[in-house]
Amino acid sequence: MSTKDPIEIVDVAPRDGFQAVKAMIPTAAKIAVTSALMDANFRRLEVGAFVSPRAIPQMADTKQVHAALAAKRQARGMRFSTLIPNALGAKNAMAAGITDLVFVVSASQSHNQSNVKRSIAESLGELEKVVDLASGVDGFQLRVNIATVFDCPYEGRVPDAQVFALIEQITGHDVAVEIGLCDTTGRAFPDHVQELCGEAVARYASNPGVSWAFHGHDTYGLGVANALYAYDAGIRVFDAAAAGLGGCPFAPGASGNTASEDLVFTFENMGISSGVDLEILLDATKIIAGLDGIDGGGHVRNLPRQRVCG
Ligand code: COA
Ligand code: ZN
Numbered sequence: 001m002s003t004k005d006p007i008e009i010v011d012v013a014p015r016d017g018f019q020a021v022k023a024m025i026p027t028a029a030k031i032a033v034t035s036a037l038m039d040a041n042f043r044r045l046e047v048g049a050f051v052s053p054r055a056i057p058q059m060a061d062t063k064q065v066h067a068a069l070a071a072k073r074q075a076r077g078m079r080f081s082t083l084i085p086n087a088l089g090a091k092n093a094m095a096a097g098i099t100d101l102v103f104v105v106s107a108s109q110s111h112n113q114s115n116v117k118r119s120i121a122e123s124l125g126e127l128e129k130v131v132d133l134a135s136g137v138d139g140f141q142l143r144v145n146i147a148t149v150f151d152c153p154y155e156g157r158v159p160d161a162q163v164f165a166l167i168e169q170i171t172g173h174d175v176a177v178e179i180g181l182c183d184t185t186g187r188a189f190p191d192h193v194q195e196l197c198g199e200a201v202a203r204y205a206s207n208p209g210v211s212w213a214f215h216g217h218d219t220y221g222l223g224v225a226n227a228l229y230a231y232d233a234g235i236r237v238f239d240a241a242a243a244g245l246g247g248c249p250f251a252p253g254a255s256g257n258t259a260s261e262d263l264v265f266t267f268e269n270m271g272i273s274s275g276v277d278l279e280i281l282l283d284a285t286k287i288i289a290g291l292d293g294i295d296g297g298g299h300v301r302n303l304p305r306q307r308v309c310g
Contacts, residue, residue: 004271005236006273007231008236008274008275009264010239011037011240012215012239013245013246013257013260014034014047015046015048015082016046016245016248018030018059018245019059019249020245020246021058021294023292023293024057025292025293027064029291031068031069035069035072036283038078040277042260043275044078045079045081046082048061048062048066048082050062050082050083050090062082066096080098081101081102084102086126090103099141101143102143102180103127104116105127107148107149107166108148108155108162109155111148111152111251115251128173141178143178144178144180145179145182146167146170147182148185149163150193150196157192160195160196171204171207176211178213179210179211181200181213181214183217184251184254187219190226194232197212197234198233213237214235214239215238216230216239216257216258217257218257218297219256223257223258223262224258224266227240240260241260242261242281242284242288243261243298243301244257244297245257245288259299261301262300264276264278
């Protein structure tokens with residue numbers, strides 16, 4: 001039996017994945033993919049976003065996707081989070097009964113401007129409003145995704161000190177927070193991932209209200225390596241997307257998230273449990289690959305099944 005700490009993979013294909021697809025994916029197809037991912041035994045999925053439909057039209061049916069799967073989700077005791085860029089997003093999500101919220105802010109000014117049309121300070125003001133709105137609300141759970149913590153498409157490598165100054169402000173609220181350290185462009189290198197994640201975990205080790213996740217992209221083929229270095233640094237929660245879908249429309253040159261199946265394959269073969277059923281996940285990736293306009297990534301799903309699951 002393995003003595004290594006298990007990991008939890010949050011599949012973000014139903015958000016980061018779908019938002020990167022230009023052709024509108026029919027709501028029924030989104031529901032079918034999300035449902036297939038539930039069957040693969042993920043404990044958490046990030047499903048859609050309450051953002052401006054003009055900014056990302058693909059996310060406009062988020063409420064319907066959540067509603068269609070609410071009974072199945074509850075029966076399985078799973079978590080469905082959703083992304084919000086501002087207080088209005090939180091209000092709309094909570095009006096739809098969704099209290100598992102992922103607030104996004106970037107570590108670099110220019111990416112924050114391009115993504116949410118606000119300065120970092122303005123975004124932090126929105127976060128404060130979100131916390132005010134949601135604290136005391138039953139089931140409220142907060143993730144703050146910090147985009148571009150390693151590399152910004154406009155500014156290059158982001159200084160660690162800038163990231164920690166932002167983390168300091170985010171953790172200043174009287175609410176438990178999971179911080180997603182996001183390699184938005186996929187241009188982080190493993191040594192940098194290990195350094196920054198290790199420092200983050202160490203700095204807040206005595207604060208039970210702060211926990212961590214690593215959100216990687218595989219643009220340069222470093223997604224799995226970066227996740228392994230993040231694990232080595234103490235991170236146990238990983239965002240990834242089935243079929244390697246994904247990418248921020250406001251980060252030029254960035255491609256898909258690290259493929260969930262590649263992470264499951266690697267970690268499980270290293271004796272680190274993810275709880276995910278790889279065979280069923282591979283079936284789900286086939287549904288995704290069959291959608292119009294899909295250009296996914298990853299490796300494992302393209303290999304003969306018996307060589308992967310044997
Ligand atoms: N959900 C739905 N509509 C929203 C919204 C939200 N969370 N936030 C703002 N809007 C609407 C406003 O109601 C307003 O509508 P109106 O023109 O009909 O009155 C309109 O959007 C403009 O509002 P404003 O606050 O001026 O927004 P903006 O144009 O400055 O855009 C964001 C800011 C954050 C809303 C927009 O950039 C956005 O949604 N970005 C999403 C980024 C994203 O998801 N990136 C990928 C994930 S990292
Ligand atoms: Zn991403």
